[in-house]
Amino acid sequence: MRLSNEEKDHLHAVIVAFVGDDPRLHAVKPPFNENTVAAVEEMIGQNLNCNESMKLLVAEMLSGGRVLASGWLRRSLGAASKAVKSSVLNGAGCRSATRAKWMTYIVLTAN
Secondary structure (H helix, E strand, C coil): CCCCHHHHHHHHHHHHHHHCCCHHHHHHCCCCCHHHHHHHHHHHHHHHHHHHHHHHHHHHHHCCCCCCCCCHHHHHHHHHHHHHHHCCCCCHHHHHHHHHHHHHHHHHHCC
16 A cells, blocks of 8 residues: 555654654655555654663662762652653664664665
């Protein structure tokens, strides 16, 4: 089944949100297909897993498990931990890893 032009535009916007804008994506947008959709679904899942792992790491650190804090920081660790647990991290590390791993693969699916 072929993707409509509107679906290709939406798919392009999703990809750019996760890996940033890239001229290669503009070049391969016309032949986006079901394989591209499948690759992007997997990419998003792995990016979310990366961000969740980072969020858990930061939460553990802020809960005092791995940080030797004193003074004001120690008194605020509970509140900081709750704030981190309720936030959504989309850090540069996960974004860079996602781009490095998936950009070429996504481009290849469109050929």
